[in-house]
Amino acid sequence: MKLKENFYFCNNCKKIVDDPESLYFVESVIPRGFCSEICIKEFYGPIVDYYEKCEDDLRKKYKCETENLSDFISDPSFLEKLFAEPDEIWRNQNSLGEEVFSFISKFDGEMDGTFYLASLCLVFENKPSFIFLVTATKEVSLLNEFRIGKELENLEEFLKNDGGESGSDGQISSEVFETIESKKSAFLASLLEQRSSKDIPYEDFYCYDIFMEDTLEGPDEVYTERDRDGDDLFTYIKAHEKDGKSFYYFVICMNIGPSIEEAGDTILPILGFPSQDGDTYNSYRKGKLISGNLKS
Ligand SMILES: [Zn+2]
Structure with a gap:
């Protein structure tokens, strides 16, 4: 056996692969590769739990624990707007360079009044690649907690630029x-x-x-x-x-x-x-x- 100069492994199950093309990536800055969707979910699962706990605590803090707008989260057209045409995107980077993004969109429902959808997610090639959390709220102080890091200035440009793979x-x-x-x-x-x-x-x-x-x-x-x-x-x-x-x-x-x-x-x-x-x-x-x- 010879030691390989190039070898890669799934960051979750540690399965070894020869070719980085066979790994899935969900983060841009840190190249963590995964062999399957299941491994991605397992790897980030505890972070999903962590953010859910944060949301519970924040809802207690702002006294909006009982606010139930989950219908808006399950509606695909609202999610499509949130992820494809958000009103705000915030990029938060820690000292290791790891990024978490906040996508925020405002909605004016005829019957329901103004409400917001906010999501914490990972972004790969300028598109949401793994979603930690999506919440719907009318409580602006809760929404403000999602505004972490730096707000991106040119959203259209950012969302259009998917890493330039297609060339044209x-x-x-x-x-x-x-x-x-x-x-x-x-x-x-x-x-x-x-x-x-x-x-x-x-x-x-x-x-x-x-x-x-x-x-x-x-x-x-x-x-x-x-x-x-x-x-x-x-x-x-x-x-x-x-x-x-x-x-x-x-x-x-x-x-x-x-x-x-x-x-x-x-x-x-x-x-x-x-x-x-x-x-x-x-x-x-x-x-x-x-x-x-x-x-x-
Ligand atoms: Zn794996």
């Missing part, structure tokens, strides 16, 4: 960006409306983000159709397995036309999501089936 990000015009955002909202709304309650819960979608790249690079099926705005959409579908369960991952993409750098058209992902439901699978297999890899 820098060249998208704000017009295209807006089109994509509005299509994304429409797709997400119809997806959430039609999907079965037994399917993978919306709040777990972020755990499946890692399957997007693989789905785009080696799809089982790709469908294309032109939408009402005259844009060419592509649906990439691939069967995957995670923690012993199989599911489909879908990526809806849009052709935004030729790019400056490349000769062919640029196809950008709009929305990626997992599903274990056969009905959802069938409903997204529409348009013209085309084979092969279309990633430009």
Whole structure:
């Protein structure tokens, strides 16, 4: 046996792997890798408990223990706004460089008045990657406790910049960006409306983000159709397995036309999501089936 120059291990179960690509990462600054979703949950589980205890103590301090707004937390559309279009993001870094982020959003409910959602989470490639805590409150003094560290100044810029992996990000015009955002909202709304309650819960979608790249690079099926705005959409579908369960991952993409750098058209992902439901699978297999890899 020879000692390896490069070797990696799961930070939870210590399983040894040859390739960092087979590990999952949820933090940007400290490269802690994990072999599975289960190991991520086990590793951070005690921190989740710690933050829940903190919330209980703070609610006692501000006399809002009985405030029960949990309906707002279970509503995917509120969570989508909190994580995709927050009003505030705060970054708190300790002296070791470890980061925890606070996402905060204000909502004006017609019946319910103004309330806030606040979350403590980890962020990887500028997107929430592991959620420690989400709470809903109308109590501003409790909300203020979530404002820790430094508030980020340019949220749109931060959320748009996902580490620059896809390469063409820098060249998208704000017009295209807006089109994509509005299509994304429409797709997400119809997806959430039609999907079965037994399917993978919306709040777990972020755990499946890692399957997007693989789905785009080696799809089982790709469908294309032109939408009402005259844009060419592509649906990439691939069967995957995670923690012993199989599911489909879908990526809806849009052709935004030729790019400056490349000769062919640029196809950008709009929305990626997992599903274990056969009905959802069938409903997204529409348009013209085309084979092969279309990633430009
Ligand atoms: Zn592990």
